[in-house]
Amino acid sequence: MVIIPLLFLLLLPVFLLFFVPKWRKSKGIRHPPGPPGLPFIGNLHQLDNSDLQRYLWQLSKKYGPIMSLRLGFVPALVISSAKMAKEVLKTHDLAFCSRPALFGQQKLSHNGLDVALSPYNDYWREMRKICTLHLFSSRRVQSARPIREDEVSRMIQNISQLANSGRLTNLSETLMTLTSTIICRVAFGRRYDGEGHESRRFHKLLHECEAVMASFYVSDYFPLMGWFDKLTGMCARLEKNFEGMDLFYQELIDEHLNPNRPESMKDDFIEILLQLEKDGLSSIHLTSNHIKALLMNILLGGTDTSASAVVWTMMELVKHPAVMKKAQEEVRKLIGNRGKVDEDDLQNLPYLTAVIKEGLRLHPPAPLLVPRETIDRCVIEGYEIKPKTLVYVNAWAVGRDPESWENPEEYVPERFLDSSIDFKGQDFQLIPFGAGRRGCPGVLIGITTVKLVLSNLLYSFDWELPDGMKIEDIDEAPMPGITVHKKNALCLLARVYRCHERYLWQLSKKYGPIMSLRLGFVPTLVISSAKLAKEVLKTNDLAFCSRPALLGQQKLSYNGLDVALSPYNDYWREMRKICTLHLFSSRRVQSARPIRQDEVSRMIQNISQLSNSRKVTNLSETLMILTSTIVFRVAFGKRYDEEGHESRRFHKLLHECQAVMASFYVSDHFPLMGWFDKLTGSFARLEKNFEDMDLIDCYLTSNHIKALLMNILLGGTDTSASSVVWTMMELVKHPIVMKKAQEEVRKLIGNRGKVDEDDVRNLPYLKALIMEGLRLHPPVPLLVPRETIDRCVIEGYEIKPKTLVYVNAWAIGRDPESWENPEEYVPERFLNSIIDFKGKDFQLIPFGGGRRGCPGIVMGTTTVELVLSNLLYSFDWELPDGMKIEDIDAAPMPGITVHKKNALCLLARVHKFHEVE
CATH class of the missing domain: 1.10.630.10 (Cytochrome P450)
Structure with missing residues (x-):
């Protein structure tokens, strides 16, 4: 008024x-x-x-x-x-x-x-x-x-x-x-x-x-x-x-x-x-x-x-x-x-x-x-x-x-x-x-x-x-x-919220490297240091080596018929043996080499076309397509990287499978409330994705085989792509490191036009920057959750059977007792170090350790090394016009495997010695 x-x-x-x-x-x-x-x-x-x-x-x-x-x-x-x-x-x-x-x-x-x-x-x-x-x-x-x-x-x-x-x-x-x-x-x-x-x-x-x-x-x-x-x-x-x-x-x-x-x-x-x-x-x-x-x-x-x-x-x-x-x-x-x-x-x-x-x-x-x-x-x-x-x-x-x-x-x-x-x-x-x-x-x-x-x-x-x-x-x-x-x-x-691994890391600073939570009715343990990781993954590995029966994971693994999510028992030991001897052996990894090199060459050609037309390369998308195609050719003998109906169907199913597996189900934490998952539609969504994924494998008669293929498809696609993207992000943020790595690979390869797998063993600095990337950005930051079988005592604390266990590999990679200046990206720390990521050194466990360590680690790291070396050899990388280094975000996309929330898009310039050729 x-x-x-x-x-x-x-x-x-x-x-x-x-x-x-x-x-x-x-x-x-x-x-x-x-x-x-x-x-x-x-x-x-x-x-x-x-x-x-x-x-x-x-x-x-x-x-x-x-x-x-x-x-x-x-x-x-x-x-x-x-x-x-x-x-x-x-x-x-x-x-x-x-x-x-x-x-x-x-x-x-x-x-x-x-x-x-x-x-x-x-x-x-x-x-x-x-x-x-x-x-x-x-x-x-x-x-x-x-x-x-x-x-x-x-x-x-x-x-x-x-x-x-x-x-x-x-x-x-x-x-x-x-x-x-x-x-x-x-x-x-x-x-x-x-x-x-x-x-x-x-x-x-x-x-x-x-x-x-x-x-x-x-x-x-x-x-x-x-x-x-x-x-x-x-x-x-x-x-x-x-x-x-x-x-x-x-x-x-x-x-x-x-x-x-x-x-x-x-x-x-x-x-x-x-x-x-x-x-x-x-x-x-x-x-x-x-x-x-x-x-x-x-x-x-x-x-x-x-x-x-x-x-x-x-x-x-x-x-x-x-x-x-x-x-x-x-x-x-x-x-x-x-x-x-x-x-x-x-x-x-x-x-x-x-x-x-x-x-x-x-x-x-x-x-x-x-x-x-x-x-x-x-x-x-x-x-x-x-x-x-x-x-x-x-x-x-x-x-x-x-x-x-x-x-x-x-x-x-x-x-x-x-x-x-x-x-x-x-x-x-x-x-x-x-x-x-x-x-x-x-x-x-x-x-x-x-x-x-x-x-x-x-x-x-x-x-x-x-x-x-x-x-x-x-x-x-x-x-x-x-x-x-x-x-x-x-x-x-x-400010985009950082995911659970960071939050749990912050909590561990207050409550210690071994920390208990209660998620609904489920007792939970969080491990956040190399010392405690060794206790869980080595000293008491047998007591900690089972898997929880989480609803989404159980459904998509055909009730634990796979190797990654199966509970620890005689069945799992036999499946692990099959994977180790027949699927991920050195001979099998070597036999898939032509597929990896062929797909990497195709990727380089595609990026070169974008480069010649001055278009930005979406590395997040490019690398997901690359790794899923490699895995599919190795596992199924088929390609799904074209623009047809089958390709769209596959990628839609894959993304939905990743989503429903990582979803929250009330029954996982409140066992008597499974009806709530049906009421909310979460169960129906999971069931539909399971049926659709099952149709892809309709020519297979064994649920055991289908369950293993789910492991290979999700584990092999997500983790390799995620590792390369996060490492490329760090290299763009640290141009001196990128230049040093490029000089190493280009000096070794000369004008041969591409890096082969035989060359990678002679690239120590490349291996060091990959390990540094895995230290700061493990593909599965909390690893795949474990479940205790027996009562045990760690650091004087009693841990009961059926306790859900998260090993925070993301926090362990930042453990100040293991790393000097842990928040800094410094590949040189690995040049004169015997620390490796294969599960024996508990300061660096991006792929887990002990009995339940990733069986496909050789195949995965071989892919990462081959892809990254060729990206650095073939191109000089720049930020899109108007973007500065400080504009690069490291926001994660929540999930079991953690990707960058916002795609990594860079401008590739074909390195000059290709022009001479």
Whole structure:
């Protein structure tokens, strides 16, 4: 509201004759207390619109939780406590459940044809029923889940790009774009998050609609002075926005009436409403104006409130880093290395829910809710409330009511952990979405979006203030409006969260190199030093050499019929013998040499073509294709590196197999809750991938063979590609090391054109830089988990049978007791060292050690050495234009085998002696 200039009011003495007699008649009635006002304008001149909810809260401290104002000719009531809110929203809900006919809101809602702003009557009840049954039902909310999860994933990718380039994330803008896109896809079947004309037009209309709806109109408080709104241009501005929005809605409706409309427009809100109009099942004859009015509610209510709630909560978390850390630990512990939070996970995040509730308590999206209007006379606390009284319930003040909250100004999510208080309108201490008949019907879809967004922001990133900014510099100034946003955008620096191996390493610094955890009902041991690794992998190897029966791994290994995941028993010993003698023997590795050299030559040719056309090489993708093709030719005698249907099918299956094997299954940690995996769909996804993978091997009759092939396919493809990519990343970050390695290989090979496997033994510096890469970036950072068979004692600690054991090879490679300057990439440390990676030296165990060490280590390292030597021999490598060394990110992609989260893309230049040839 604005202060009405007294000058123009002095020109209106005629209203004195109208108003003063009515004022005198009402003198005998007991009204709620309130600040004295002026003739004609009442209390309008006293209201500070820049932070109205706070100003009214301050007044309520003097005049009480039920306070009367006079806004022009309109009597108004302000409610500021939980007790009074219950009186209004429950005890006398029927008397208080209508809406005032405010000028801007009436216009944009097609004269109250919507559900949010319609007066209380039979029409409103029918529209509410339509919303409840058809638009915001649990089934409808669930059907929109893929859209929400897809858009949140897109947002995470966009923030990751900003994080990797060291740029700030404007969370206010990012979240408004996200929520508006979700709403548009759910309601309209379209996206408006691009840079095109339609997107700019939509966002301009949306922002203007929010502005004109929240604007001050003189006629709302001085009914006979509507001409003043025309004089100021407010009517014209409102009319222009109405016509723009009306045209926008009509175009969408026309598109939905087209039989050839896109698939994305089917089963959205517009189609549902058009079908209701066609069926005529409602007692209301729905027209396009009814649909437009409802769309206005959905668009403004769904976009603004969710974005506002997340921004204010993120602001509080940045101001309270201990709370943020606790919330991140909760979500990261639950999700593990799955890479994202799904909606099924949200019910298992109680602290996150408490964080959101506390944010909504202090920062309700619509602090004064949507204003109400009394229908009948009623009495509250002995005060008479007349019909047609404008009612503001100050949810912002209710959330700070000292009778309801201890230390109400402090942000303390823990207050909700042992509390049954919720925000769904039954507990009047917390009413961010209203309550009673006029409570928000879309609360479920809104709060689901808020939880999904916030949980993924906390899981995926660590958040920091911009350089030079301190916590005390964060401002809380609100932007006036029906929905209140931060006046100044919340801009933060996101850092991509590093995976479990780093987190466990940090924990080991506090709790030691042998550390116990409890994952659900499963006792777990984490080993983080070379000394303790030797205890587990050598001294007590027999006690630690079995495998846990994890759901995904068991299914894809045909219940442990492979060699990598089988429990330790006579069967495993026989399978290990088969692998050692027949599949990975030196003779077998040597026999596959022509395949490796042929595929490496093909790769060099492909990169040369990209180089000649000055195109960037995606090394992450190139090396995955190379290693999978080598493995397939060796194992199956087939190729899958072309562009045909079979190739696409194979790579899709392979990626899905890697994903489902690394997924989180509740039954792995809560054995009696396998039904939950079926409920969430995780089991069905695993079963489908198993059946699809099984079809690839349909010509094989033995499940034993299929299980072994799964080991070979996943183990041989992932680990080799990952090792080369991480090592190439380090070489680009350390150009002196790269130059030294290139000089070594080029001096040995001369102008022969390629490196053969016989040459590799004469490249000691190449071997040293590979070992250094494996030290810092072991392909499987936590190795394949083990399980204890028997009780044993290590360092005086008793370890029980059936304990899940993680050996953190990533942390061991950084053990300061084993390595000098462990965080630095220094290949020279291996030149005069006898340390090797074959499982005998426990400072360096990228492929494990003991009985369960990787049996395919010779084949894998032979591939890595051959690939890397040829990449360094054939090309000079540069960063893409405009990219600097400090822009290279080392963010990992969670999984059993850890790849770079963002592909390593480099510019290859064919080395000059090839040009001479």
